[in-house]
Amino acid sequence: MFWYDHGMSGWGYFGMGLGMLLFWALLIAGFAVMIRIAVSDRDRPEPPRPEPPRAEEVLAQRFARGEIDDKEYASRLATLREIAPTG
Template sequence: MMFWYGHGVNGWGWFVMSLSTVLFWALIITVGVLLFRALPRPTPAGGDGGSWQKASPDGGPERILAERYARGEIDDEEYHRRLTTLLGSPIHVAEPPVP
């Protein structure tokens, strides 16, 4: 015996069909975005991949530090302390004598 439920899809059928369509396209778009992000992209010649922070060819942080010193924003002690930190050499601080 066959059951006859009418000539169309009821309200729940439309809801499930719409939800599954939205989920299907969300899955397709997510896979596409993940594939796009995972694939290697060509880098410009001599570049670092186009990062937002480019290394300046004329000194970089040392130049900025020298400019701040020249403008009088920092004093001698702070200039030398920051310069040694930038260059990677440790700061030699005289230790107090032990009594």
């Protein structure tokens, strides 16, 4: 039963060495991937923020939805252009 005097054969040493190499390769690759992800997230530019709609656009949208009538739209539009001229 105990042919090799409880020792490990050459294949056992080969398997153990291969397992150790595989373990360290996976560990180093995992660290490299984590570092790459951390660095790439930091270098990515932020997306541009959309500009808020101008007051005239909001007024036009309210008129289009029927929230205000044409007289109120014209009155408010004249007031907006009088206070803050576009340029």
